[in-house]
Amino acid sequence: MIKIALLGYGTIGSGVAEVLKINQESIAKRAGEEIEVKYVLDKRDFPGDPIQAKVVHDYDVIVSDPEVQVVVEAMGGVEPAYTFVKGALLAGKSVTTSNKALVAKHGAELLAIAKEKNVHFLFEASVGGGIPIIRPLNSSLTADEVEEITGILNGTTNYMLTKMTFEGLEFHDVLKDAQARGYAEADPTADIEGQDACRKIAILTSLVCGQQVEFEDIYTEGITQISPADIQYAKAMNRVIKLLATSRKAGNSYCAMVCPMLLPPEHPLYSVNDVFNGIFVHGNVLGDAMFYGSGAGKLPTASAVVADIVDIVKNQGRNIMTAWSSAKLPLLDHKLAVNRFFLRTSESSERILELFKNAELIKVPGILGETGVLTEAMTEEDYEEKAAKLSNVIQMIRVA
Numbered sequence: 001m002i003k004i005a006l007l008g009y010g011t012i013g014s015g016v017a018e019v020l021k022i023n024q025e026s027i028a029k030r031a032g033e034e035i036e037v038k039y040v041l042d043k044r045d046f047p048g049d050p051i052q053a054k055v056v057h058d059y060d061v062i063v064s065d066p067e068v069q070v071v072v073e074a075m076g077g078v079e080p081a082y083t084f085v086k087g088a089l090l091a092g093k094s095v096t097t098s099n100k101a102l103v104a105k106h107g108a109e110l111l112a113i114a115k116e117k118n119v120h121f122l123f124e125a126s127v128g129g130g131i132p133i134i135r136p137l138n139s140s141l142t143a144d145e146v147e148e149i150t151g152i153l154n155g156t157t158n159y160m161l162t163k164m165t166f167e168g169l170e171f172h173d174v175l176k177d178a179q180a181r182g183y184a185e186a187d188p189t190a191d192i193e194g195q196d197a198c199r200k201i202a203i204l205t206s207l208v209c210g211q212q213v214e215f216e217d218i219y220t221e222g223i224t225q226i227s228p229a230d231i232q233y234a235k236a237m238n239r240v241i242k243l244l245a246t247s248r249k250a251g252n253s254y255c256a257m258v259c260p261m262l263l264p265p266e267h268p269l270y271s272v273n274d275v276f277n278g279i280f281v282h283g284n285v286l287g288d289a290m291f292y293g294s295g296a297g298k299l300p301t302a303s304a305v306v307a308d309i310v311d312i313v314k315n316q317g318r319n320i321m322t323a324w325s326s327a328k329l330p331l332l333d334h335k336l337a338v339n340r341f342f343l344r345t346s347e348s349s350e351r352i353l354e355l356f357k358n359a360e361l362i363k364v365p366g367i368l369g370e371t372g373v374l375t376e377a378m379t380e381e382d383y384e385e386k387a388a389k390l391s392n393v394i395q396m397i398r399v400a
């Protein structure tokens with residue numbers, strides 16, 4: 001019997017308890033042992049819920065109990081999660097977490113402690129919710145140099161953009177709808193400003209390069225500026241707008257960014273809609289691979305956390321090594337990335353074509369006094385130099 005402790009009994013923590021109950025027998029069979037929740041750490045009490053018998057309010061009870069072998073961190077945020085997780089690892093307990101903020105900031109250090117203590121620090125649920133992506137990168141794709149990872153890594157914004165695309169709604173109306181459905185938080189900033197996707201692509205890039213990629217170094221734009229007019233232009237170009245988090249190998253480094261992009265129908269992420277996530281990986285020997293599924297939500301995320309617990313139980317007495325050192329990888333400046341660009345301007349067609357040779361001009365019936373422009377491929381630096389010569393740019397969206 002393996003005894004575990006849950007830190008936090010919110011959506012993910014209670015989901016983990018539920019998954020352990022729903023699939024109790026098959027999980028025990030696969031792990032080779034029964035798994036029992038011994039403690040739940042939460043500030044709150046849950047009167048009437050059988051979990052109340054396990055609730056503690058003092059972390060020391062958990063960290064000092066030698067019977068607890070696995071700690072599940074499902075609190076979110078960097079502190080006190082970091083202090084608790086570090087304390088658990090130093091006490092010789094394995095940890096699994098769904099917390100991307102914690103992993104993006106302290107992943108390398110926590111992995112090093114886990115290695116030294118011969119325990120595990122696993123974080124499958126921190127990226128892509130229930131979709132296996134961390135384990136595949138760490139164990140299945142180790143023969144490859146990963147040259148590109150591009151993902152729709154945020155379910156909330158994907159739901160919102162899908163709704164805007166299919167129902168022609170305004171950003172603020174779809175945000176209210178996403179909040180009503182429990183997809184977006186009361187404070188939706190991390191989702192809609194791209195910060196959540198930014199931490200996730202920082203984690204994936206760190207894993208494929210084996211070094212620390214600082215999320216602060218990743219150029220990030222959210223979806224707050226996307227309007228129904230942009231969606232109409234996208235439709236006129238037979239494209240969709242998606243919030244992509246992308247990381248491309250460039251020499252010995254990577255160029256990473258998070259921003260809305262226009263995707264053509266042949267793009268592998270074109271059909272990833274609603275709250276689903278999709279992650280495209282290109283390896284130098286593998287070629288292309290796609291990972292698709294439930295990227296957020298209580299049970300999908302808990303599924304990934306419980307799979308980590310099973311892995312920990314199956315691999316007791318050793319450390320599953322993850323190559324992610326704390327040496328910082330300087331990223332390539334995103335201004336050197338080459339893309340096509342779509343822009344909207346009220347400038348004359350002559351002037352547009354003077355600056356952007358061979359650009360396609362797009363007109364949308366009903367949108368007057370401006371022109372849509374689809375440029376040739378160029379660096380972002382070149383684009384900015386040319387765009388600065390226009391009298392105005394109403395909108396710019398990169399084209400995948």
Ligand code: HSE
Nearest residue numbers: 153154155156295296
């Ligand atoms: N807010 C996140 C999303 C939750 O919408 O994808 C999963 O990390």
